Amino acid sequence: MDRVVNDEKPRVILGEHKITQNLPSQPTVLDEKWSLRSFKKKFRVVMVRYDENELEFDLIGIHPFLANAFRRLMLSDVPTMAIEKVHILNNTSIIQDEVLAHRLGLIPLKADPRLFEMKADPAAEGTEQDTLEFTLKIKCTNNKDSSKDSLRVEDMYKNNNVYSKHIKWVPIGKQKERLSDVGPIHPDILIAKMRPGHELDLKLIAVKSVGRDHAKFSPVATAFYRLLPDIKLLREVEGEAAERLQKCFSPGVISIRHEKGRQYAVVNDARYDTGSRNVFRYEDLKDAVAMTKIQDHFIFTVESVGALRPDVIFTESVKILKDKCLSLLDELSHV
Amino acid sequence: MNKLEGSFELACHSSISDLLDLNESKLLPAFLKVKGLVKQHIESFNHFVETEMSNIMSANREVRSSENSDFYVRYHNIYVDMPCEIDIQGTKKIYPHECRLRDMSYSAPIRVDLECCIGNERTFEKGINIGFLPVMLRSNRCHLYKKSFCQLAKRGECPLDPGGYFIVKGVEKVILIQEQLSKNRTIVDRDPKKGYFSTVQSSTHLRKSKTSVVHKNNKFYVRLNSLTEDVNVAVLLKAMGMECDQEIVQLVGSEGMYLDAFAATLEECALFGIFTRKQALKHLSLRVRRSRMTTGSAVGDAQLILADVLLAHIPVDGLNMRTRCIYLLLMVRRIIMALNGTVPVDDKDYYGNKRLELAGTLLSLLFEDLFKHFNAELKKSVDLAFSKRNRAMRFNVVRNMPLKIITDGFLRAISTGNWTIARFGVDRGGVTAPLDRLSFISALGMMTRIYSQFEKTRKVSGPRSLQPSQWGMLCPSDTPEGESCGLVKNLALMTHITTDDDDEHLRHLAFSLGVEDINMASGEELNLPHVYVVFINGLLIGLTQHWEYILATLRKLRRSGRLSEFVSAYPNHAQRSINIASDGGRVCRPYIIVANGKSLLTHEHIRQLKEGVRDFEDFLKEGIVEYLDVNEENASLIAISEDDITPDHTHMEIEPFTLLGVCAGLVPYPHHNQSPRNTYQCAMGKQAVGIIALNQLMRFDTLNYMLVYPQCPLVITRTLELTGYTQLPAGQNAMVAVMSYSGYDIEDALILNKGSVDRGYGRCYAYRKFSTNIKTYANNMQDIVNGPPRDQEGNIPARYQLLEEDGLPAVGAEVYHRDILVNKKSPVGQYMAGSDQSTAGYQDAPLVYSNVNSARIDKVLITSNSEENFLIKIRTRDFRRPELGDKFSSRHGQKGVTGLIVDQEDMPFTDQGICPDVIMNPHGFPSRMTVGKLLELLSGKAGVLAGKFHYGTAFGGDKVEDMCRILIEYGYSYSGKEYVTSGITGEPLSAYIFFGPVFYQKLKHMVTDKMHARGHGRKAILTRQPPEGRAKDGGLRLGEMERDCLIAYGASNLLVERLMISSDEFLASVCSQCGLIADRDWCQYCKSSSFVHRLKIPYACKLLFQELISMNIIPRLRLKDL
Known part of the structure; x- marks a missing residue:
């Protein structure tokens, strides 16, 4: 477990009964350690899916407070x-x-x-x-x-x-x-x-x-994010157990590889796992999997109600945050 | 509804083992389809109209004149018409909804066919109206009887309404079910102080009496109300003609045990020197209580008592009272058995010993009295007519009928609930109650409610506790908390209450089955060990040696439909008797008959039921299903399910969940809850705001609530479908997260999502009625309604703003506290007819909107009532969005108030982006143990995912395992818990949150109705203290306990301020010399002003002094300088 979890990535670890974080306090804008340069280097936006009224995009390398701020602004501050x-x-x-x-x-x-x-x-x-x-x-x-x-x-x-x-x-x-x-x-x-x-x-x-x-x-039906799931197999799972393991996750998360007459499970793509944690129902599989989520990788879903396009709603929320920051700075300068 | 049933079948077909359960489950809807939910009330009323009325008529069929012996009126036939209104224009059908709106009574004319003879001229009249009978809705005299959904809707009636109540002067009234000890049965009981006694309450059409045999000083006595003291049993027997001691002893029993116990009684009789009937009667005559009815001689009175009062229910043949003697000795025998412990005393709380009195019984009691009164009045008017010397006109009976007596008698009794029948000494109050229309369930619940006659103040646990014999008949959950706990009960879903049935044919049947007449038997035969005594409805009729044969034959006859299905027969081996009952008021319920270890109901039957080829009644007639009353039920072996059947079983349950009532049927998974929680829900389901009836918007109720977007619960029960709750729900499915949030959720408070509230969660309406009459007075003057008044500039005063020119408010207008709804004016003073009307003045008598909250005018109704007066009804509606402090509850007795309304963005959300509507604190679970709620959430969540309603029916319902499987299938954790992100920090919560839909009810207790505060305001005239309560704009009381706190704290000035200065401070003048209250500066008592001082006391204190003085007590104040 420690091997997988203690890498440089900030992770949320989904245990059987509780949720823990391996690097609980990331440097934020408010910390001195935080630098714009490294942020710029790390920060990425990836558009994943764009339907007429629904947008899925990833914000990578950003602190939860900022991501949450955008979510909140989209819900309650975009007019x-x-x-x-x-x-x-x-x-x-x-x-x-x-x-x-x-x-x-x-x-x-x-x-x-x-x-x-x-x-x-x-x-x-x-x-x-x-x-x-x-x-x-x-x-x-x-x-x-x-x-x-x-x-x-x-x-x-x-x-x-x-x-x-x-x-x-x-x-x-x-x-x-x-x-x-x-x-x-x-x-x-x-x-x-x-x-x-x-x-x-x-x-x-x-x-x-x-x-x-x-x-x-509110311009959105809902706007929310989830963290990118990351599932690691800690040991090889083979045979019937592999099939059982596959069923514990959403379709496509675990695939079964056949090699030399034996079959074993490998993680295919954890992105669309629903995080059902049903693997913990099996005593023998409990220790084989590390279910984690990457804490600075946000998968946003914006469901627009239709008045504004979802990407516009997001950019509007960024503008509002910028305005709010500016007006705060402005207020502070008057103090 | 159809959709629901479809999905249910799918759910069940999925596993073959469930198929059998499904089979039986069809039987219950079939039963309810035939009987309806309030079958007891309706059948009781029908029985009254069809049978009892004509019985009463037959018993009082002739009216003769004391003036003219040639005259008589003889009734031949009596029947009740359909409800109608009779006025000058003729007869018009009336429907219930019209009665509700027009404040009329839904009643039908009672008609008789009569024969009238004056002199030698006989005339026959048909269909003569003798008065009006209020008609029970949905009875066979009601226009709604057997009407289809559409036909009911056309008449403005709610098709889901069960009926079973009356409409009297526009008010829906229910005759409540009353529980009583059964009549005409011996009950042996023990009083810890006075020892053993056995009692019979005799009740016949003619007479009611109570006879007790008591055991004291080792002797047996008879106690009667008409006797001044207890009389030796042997003496009484001799007075009844049983002079032979040997015969007496043989009847009691010649075994040593009986002889020993009875010897002293006989000895005492001999000591009195009583050996003959004559001597005994003389002895008795000295102990007769003097009454109004007397024969003139004391011995005659004694004989009258023996004939009419003692064991009055046993018919006697002239002066031969042998049957009564045998019965009396049987009572003695039963005491002796109890004394020796061979047979335990009877349990008064045993439900087989109870009889339930319904509308029909009570109405027939009343009708008999009214009919006699009617005949007496008729006779009076006939006598009056004949007593006149020279009659100009021929006497017309029909025209002289005192129609008002019966009509008014019924109306008065039902609308006040006072049942006063002088002849039987009946004087009961609170027999009827207005139907509680707060919610659909509360109305239904009221129809199944049973009140017992026990005093609420008595601290006995026996009558209050749940009796094992109530199994399946009464709901174990539905009873109120507090003083009437256990005394007010509710019927279970399938319970039926029998109506009185004639027992003459049963008697004949018994004799033809080989029962030997009791009067032919000697004492010796009676007490032989293999001989069983036969009782029919408590009457001792004979002996038999083949009790098994008799019982088996009776059952066979009943199952083949040759006997009424409600006849019950059961053996009592301890008493060596068999009891056959056909009397009314017994509770019973249907069971499937099991023979030779096999249920008689087969798949074939169910298939036919489904196809509609057969119905429940057919099964009853074919002997597949039968009714068992409590007594017979206890003599049967009943299997709960088909798997439990052994060769010994006689019956099988139709559905185990039917042991619960209507209200408890609302709870999903009640068998997983702690029992008091189900009881709490039974009380709360009645307060839930929903839709009360499909015709709710056409109704004008004093107050009712309506939920804006009611939803059918996601987890339903079978009872819910059968009662129609799925169509008239009271609540909404809320997404609930069981977690702690913000600290505003302690002590059961709930957190609501503002986004959900914005989108319509928990919104409701409060409808209120204001009404006024436009009366016409005796002098032909009328109330008038004017447009709003105007001042010189033509402005309308503020309170009259919403009136239009017709003096009525506009629909949609907003009304505020004390606004005027109808600008009515009434004529002043009494003017005699014919006086000059133009001089008459009018004074304002407006209809004022008295509620504190503002509302809108919703509907205005102008109509006329039965007296042809105008009637104006105005309905206001008050729209309410959930706010802090509004009360909500789930269906598991978990109530709570809103503690905080949180913005949507602050709410936690799942990976699917779902945020909860309601957050509930998990501390509600451990101590309450409402596991049913957890299961409801799980089933609800699975139901949402699978797109169907799941069942939480008691002792059945969908299994947790299956629900978990569905959750896993859709990618959720089997536990129902979810990974949740905080909406405030944006980071995940460190625990998984139990998350899913739960059906929440909004309860009628809302902050807007209760919120109250006042600075200063009105004071009561007498005490000068602020009045109490919000309606009177009262003060907020600093109560006794609060006072104690302040005393303990020593805050004396605060106390003085609260209790005196802010309340009823009074500047009193007191004379320090005499200590009395003086008149300003002059003490009238001392005739001086020099000692008068002023001091501040509460006005109530001054009032007390004056009241004391008025009672000749002088309170003196001693004044001292500080």
Whole structure:
């Protein structure tokens, strides 16, 4: 165990019942030992996967506090637009005004928050710069065209389901020229169910704010990181035990090599191991594996809600951190 | 629901060994489908309407006039119509929901067919209404009877509502189940001071009495309420015509043991010089308590007592009271057996000795009284009509019926809960209670609740403790804590309560099976060792030597459907008797019959059940399943599962989890919990906020709560599905991390995730009702509702802001404390009809929003009640987001309040990026031992991963092993623990955290309803002290214990400030000479002002002095300079 764990890499060691660290205190920015040069040398960013709304990237050679700061900033400090006020002109559906407003608030909006300003006074009338306005006006009626026999609600009624696509953007001032294509990101979010006679007439007002205020302003569904798993075999595991060992980890982590009529386990790729630690269930395999995680290798996953691209969210969070640092320095210089 | 069942089947088919369990499990839904959840109430009511009503009518069928002997009214038929409203426009069907909204009673006309004879003219009338009977919902007189889901929904009724209650003046009322000692059975008991005695409570339609045989001074006496002192048994027997001592001795028993014990009694009788019936009657007549009913002669009274009071339930044939004599001697014999220890005394708490009284029984008691009253009133009006000399009109019976008597009698009794029946000396309060609609489960729980008649203050443990004979009949978990613990019980899931059944045919049957009539037997035969006595419903009818044959034949007949399925027959070998029972109020439950070591229920049956070819009733008729009452259950050998069956077994359980009730059925894995935790959950499940009914938004309740996003629990139980809880849940599945966090989680406090709260976790509504009547008074004046008042500038006063021009508030408007909801005005003073109405003034009688929290107007209802008065109901809704101090609980009796709401980024997160909704402190586990909660989390987590609901059914449910296997399969640790990163430091926590979904209930105790503080405010008029309680804006009490602390600390000035200055300080003038309170500067007692001093005392103190003075006690104050 010591052989593997006591290398130069900072590691989190996953024991059967507890978690330990081999180099608990890494030099941080606050330490004198820390140097920008070595940081620059060590620090790497690797993009691993980039889907439309999901980004996986590695931050290597960085202290947990910084990585965590980015995570926290993405969750709560990167601003977006969300519906904050709902003027209810008419609501005869069974869903209560408060719940309706809450549901509307949680709908992600397609609008680049960087083009807007934070509203200084929440009570003030919204301006072109800080407010988006929408309307939702819909009425459920009996569908006269449908065949009499059908008992499916979709056939019997019109507009029985209110979706986010029914929300219409009302540009204020020059917004129409300035912005293009503003509205809910997903057209199919169910807002309310209605029956003939029910009617909604709402004016929706979206403003810019941050996730700390309310989760609806958070640009991400979630943003989190995990440490890179590193699994080492401490001794050779062969035969039936090798197969058992393979099953203790996620598929692809352990592969079995056949050589000269015998089979033995080797670590293939530990990156996508879920860390289930089920190897500890076997007395005979317990001592064969060292499950560790590299403490300065962060695998970030940013799941954007859709308003901003995930990479933009991350860079925004870096900018915010920079701004915060600058304003701290600024404050300090005044002391 | 269908989806759920599907997934359940899949889960079970996975292993073949489970197949058998599945088979039986189909039987329970089939049972509940036939019977429903509140079958006891409904069947009892149906029995009343169908059978007992006409019995009562037959017993009181004629009304004759004392003025005109040619006149009579004879009832031929009685029946109850469907609920309707009868007014000038005619008859209109009414449905329950309309009654709730319009504050009306859901009642149906009782109709009779009658024959009326005046002189020599006979007329027949059909369907004459004699009054209204409140109808139990879902009974066979209810419009909702056997209606489909859609039909119920159309009527505004919740299809999942079980029914079984009444609607009286718009209030849902339940007639609670009352537990009583069984009637007409001998109970031998021992009093530590007074020795042994045996008692019978006789109860017939005509009479109720209590007869005891007591053993004192080595002699036997009979104790009756109508006798002034205890009377020697032998004397009484002689008075009843059993003059021969030898016969008496033979009946008691001629063995030495009996002879020795009884000799002294006979000796005393002889000493009295009583040998003949006449002598005995004379002796008795001296000891008769004088009563209203008297024959004139003392001996006659004594005979009347023997005929009517002593063992009144045993029918006598003229003056031949041999049956009663034998019964009395049997009572003596049983005492002697107890005295010698051959047979132990009876256990009063044994559940076979209990009878449960239901709505039907109570209603028939009331109806009999009301019907007699009705007939008496009818007779009075008939007499009045005939007593008039020259009648202009022909007398019309139908028009002279006193309709109000029955209608009002029922309504009054049900709405107040006071059952007063003078004839039987019944005067009971609290028989009914408003249905608790706080949550769906609380309403259901109320329908299964049983109240015992025991006094709550008595400190006896016997009636409170769980009796082994309650197995399967009563829920072992569901009982309140505190004073009524163990006295209030709940029925188990499959328990049924019998209704009274005629026993005449049983008697005939017994005789044809070879039972010899008791009156033919001599004492010698009666006490032979192989002879068994036969009782039917506590009545001694005969002897037999072939008890096994009789029992077997009875059971065979019952199983083949020739006898009522609720007839029970069981032997009592100690007493050498067999008991056959068909009386009402016995608790029973169905079992699968086992014969020759094999269950009669086969796969074939289950298949047919699934296909819908047969139902539960068919199995009952075919003798595959039968009901056993407590007594018969205890004479059977019942296997829990098919594996346990041996050749000796007679029955098998349908489902072991049915021994729990509805509320305990909510708990997943209850068999892994410490038992009191399940009891706590039973109490808490009733406080959980959820959806109370599918028609909740159409209801106007004084107060109810609604959860915004209720969820079906991830770990369900079979009971949950059967009760409909999966469709009306009260709680949400929260991601729980069991770890310590921040120190704000001590003492069971919970940590909530602000992100989850933002996204809708734990949000709820509080709906409140405010209502007012627009009355029309006798002088034809009416209350009026005006628009808001305006001052000269046309401004509306603040409190009237939300009113529209019709005087009612707008829907959606926000209301604050003391705002006016309806600007109602009432006419002032009493004006006689015909006086000038224009002079009448009006005074404000507004409907005020009295709640402290602001809310919004949700719904306004304007309708009319049954008196055609306008009725305005306004419902407000108050939206609540979880906040610090709101109470939550899991389903394992683990309650806690919110201690902290933490930002999402500060929450710990797993490698999947999941952060918990709730953090629970692990200290909650070791001492509570709620292992069920751990299992729920595990099963829940596995369920989330596998995409299905898992079962935590009691004594069954999904196994931990399987759950762990699923977790491993999806790459999680089998233990349910996870590697977690701290959201604050960004570094991993040093322990693995138990992490997964647990169903959490939001309880109705919320901070907004309780938060209260005041600086200064109102004071009570009498004491000048601040009032108590939040509703009255009261002060915060510095109680006795707090006072003690301050005294101990020596903070005297603080004490004076708290107890006097801030409370009821009063500047009193006291005369130092006489020590009395003076009038300002003048002491009236001393006629002087020179000794009057001023001092500060509490006003309550001054009040006490004055009250004492008013009682002729002079408190004098001695004043001294310091």
